[in-house]
Amino acid sequence: MARILYLIGGIVALILGFIGAFLPVMPTVPFVILAAFCFARSNPKFEAWLLDHPHFGPHIHAWRRNGAIPRRGKLISSVMLAGSGVLGLIFVPMPWGAIPAAIAVISGTWIWSRPDA
Known part of the structure; x- marks a missing residue:
């Protein structure tokens, strides 16, 4: 199963x-x-x-x-995460708008903590 x-x-x-x-x-x-x-x-x-x-x-x-991530992948994901966080802050009423920004910061931090491929 x-x-x-x-x-x-x-x-x-x-x-x-x-x-x-x-x-x-x-x-x-x-x-x-x-x-x-x-x-x-x-x-x-x-x-x-x-x-x-x-x-x-x-x-x-x-x-x-x-557990390596290519630098190009880190850069692209960081741009996308930043964009999502900003859109959340702009279009979602507070305090809920801070959630996408917080997720972006936490995810971005984890991604950049991984070694470069």
Whole structure:
């Protein structure tokens, strides 16, 4: 039963990653890394396909080796997080408007604490 749940989770994560490739506000690589995690526990063939993928494979390997995020990814995510935080402050009434800004600061801090890939 657990294998089926991991397989479903991997497929859902891969679909979300695919959507994220076309939507600028949604990440791609974290969902692909999650899919690889799920596929490692459910379908080694799908995991091998992701690990050998020319675009996503290096990101997955870097994450598995030492939890590294490429500097370009850190910069892009920081810009997106800052934009989301600012939009929250502008369009959401206080005190709720501070929540997106706080999430952006906390997430950005964690992202920049990871080593560079």
